[in-house]
Amino acid sequence: MKQNSKHPVLIAGGGVGGLSAALALARNGLESSVFEQADEFKEIGAGIQLGPNAFHTFDDLGIADEVHELTVYPDDIVAMDAINGEEIVRLPVAKLFPKRFGKPYGLIHRADLHSVLLRACRETGKVNLLSAKKVTDFNANGKEVVVTAADEQQHTGAALIGADGLWSTVRQRIVGDGKPRISGHIAYRAVLPLDQVPEANRQNAMVVWMGPRFHLVHYPLRGHDMFNLVAVFHSDRFDEGWDSYGDPEELNLRFKGARPEVLGMLEKIDSWRMWVLCDREPIANWTKGNTTLLGDAAHPMLQYLAQGACMAMEDAVCLSKHLTLTGNDFDAAFSSYQKARYLRTARIQQTARLYGQAYHAADATRDLRNHFLKSRTPEQTMESMAWMYDKDQIPV
Numbered sequence: 001m002k003q004n005s006k007h008p009v010l011i012a013g014g015g016v017g018g019l020s021a022a023l024a025l026a027r028n029g030l031e032s033s034v035f036e037q038a039d040e041f042k043e044i045g046a047g048i049q050l051g052p053n054a055f056h057t058f059d060d061l062g063i064a065d066e067v068h069e070l071t072v073y074p075d076d077i078v079a080m081d082a083i084n085g086e087e088i089v090r091l092p093v094a095k096l097f098p099k100r101f102g103k104p105y106g107l108i109h110r111a112d113l114h115s116v117l118l119r120a121c122r123e124t125g126k127v128n129l130l131s132a133k134k135v136t137d138f139n140a141n142g143k144e145v146v147v148t149a150a151d152e153q154q155h156t157g158a159a160l161i162g163a164d165g166l167w168s169t170v171r172q173r174i175v176g177d178g179k180p181r182i183s184g185h186i187a188y189r190a191v192l193p194l195d196q197v198p199e200a201n202r203q204n205a206m207v208v209w210m211g212p213r214f215h216l217v218h219y220p221l222r223g224h225d226m227f228n229l230v231a232v233f234h235s236d237r238f239d240e241g242w243d244s245y246g247d248p249e250e251l252n253l254r255f256k257g258a259r260p261e262v263l264g265m266l267e268k269i270d271s272w273r274m275w276v277l278c279d280r281e282p283i284a285n286w287t288k289g290n291t292t293l294l295g296d297a298a299h300p301m302l303q304y305l306a307q308g309a310c311m312a313m314e315d316a317v318c319l320s321k322h323l324t325l326t327g328n329d330f331d332a333a334f335s336s337y338q339k340a341r342y343l344r345t346a347r348i349q350q351t352a353r354l355y356g357q358a359y360h361a362a363d364a365t366r367d368l369r370n371h372f373l374k375s376r377t378p379e380q381t382m383e384s385m386a387w388m389y390d391k392d393q394i395p396v
């Protein structure tokens with residue numbers, strides 16, 4: 001049914017997904033209120049990789065120029081064997097990607113991307129940004145949605161979008177499938193000023209060092225002033241938890257036997273932030289009437305394809321397009337948006353798990369991985385990623 005409510009659209013969560021949704025709706029003439037549980041709207045100090053598909057969403061969101069100013073464009077994506085130091089793949093993305101996909105590969109500080117989205121939301125004059133507002137519950141009566149926050153205030157909206165991330169409260173009311181799946185993989189993240197980065201690692205590249213049950217990713221950020229580090233390893237030590245401090249001892253243990261280039265990076269960091277990596281099985285239905293989910297709340301994935309935030313932004317653009325197509329009929333738009341997004345996001349969720357296994361392969365599987373990756377031309381490697389990056393593959 002078409003909604004003509006005088007109320008705004010309510011969005012739970014002011015991360016990349018929630019702000020992209022608010023911005024996409026504002027571009028479509030719709031007002032929204034974004035509820036963020038944290039005391040301020042901000043992102044953590046770490047990097048994010050942007051596939052060419054992300055740059056198409058920046059066009060749609062009208063923030064391409066601002067993002068461009070803050071992005072580092074790597075020459076190559078490089079895969080290294082962390083044990084013998086062999087270069088397995090060097091994909092010249094700066095040379096190949098713009099020609100093939102019409103867009104580059106980029107690296108940006110999360111806080112920079114988030115602040116571009118925040119500023120753009122403010123400039124529209126259509127987004128009400130409410131911090132220290134944890135959504136605890138909601139009630140949908142078929143016409144409107146009333147959200148209850150931790151401060152016990154209630155807010156009425158025309159519809160609700162749950163963009164409240166991996167541990168989504170809104171998902172529990174729509175889907176009710178309990179906690180996410182703990183993968184047994186732990187990520188330690190840090191940023192390192194350029195002058196601390198060993199000379200051998202100062203490449204303008206996204207480099208992944210793959211070892212048995214661990215890997216290290218590093219790449220430059222902010223005009224090469226700093227490097228982003230993500231060290232991932234298998235551990236059953238942690239059940240749950242997010243964004244707490246990491247233990248350097250544990251890291252040394254898990255990366256035992258790695259090349260000096262890898263250990264030399266790890267030892268420079270005093271203070272790591274730790275993430276217990278989780279995902280979920282894909283689901284086809286994350287919508288109920290005029291309530292829906294977006295980003296990690298809808299389809300949390302492991303980070304191995306570097307697509308979680310890209311998918312959240314694609315979701316936002318897609319959802320807004322479906323509202324336009326249906327004349328802002330929330331029930332119809334949320335249902336067709338979900339249908340459009342389901343298989344693309346499910347494929348990324350499932351493939352990310354496979355990539356995780358390949359990254360962390362040992363013994364013969366490691367040799368096979370290296371042999372297979374080395375046997376392909378750069379063009380063949382690029383084509384194997386076209387299902388993610390090609391504009392034609394982004395469902396409308």
Ligand SMILES: Cc1cc2nc3c(=O)[nH]c(=O)nc-3n(C[C@H](O)[C@H](O)[C@H](O)COP(=O)(O)OP(=O)(O)OC[C@H]3O[C@@H](n4cnc5c(N)ncnc54)[C@H](O)[C@@H]3O)c2cc1C
Nearest residue numbers: 013015016017037049135164165295296306307308309310
């Ligand atoms: C190690 C690692 C590396 C990654 N690298 C990449 C990469 O290179 N490229 C990429 O595209 N993706 C990457 N990702 C994935 C990406 O970080 C996530 O997919 C993305 O942040 C999802 O955005 P979101 O807005 O859906 O959720 P979130 O970023 O989790 O935002 C959710 C927001 O909702 C708020 N919130 C939660 N609950 C409530 C509530 N009840 N009420 C109000 N507010 C609430 C939170 O405080 C938060 O601000 C990586 C992830 C990890 C762990």
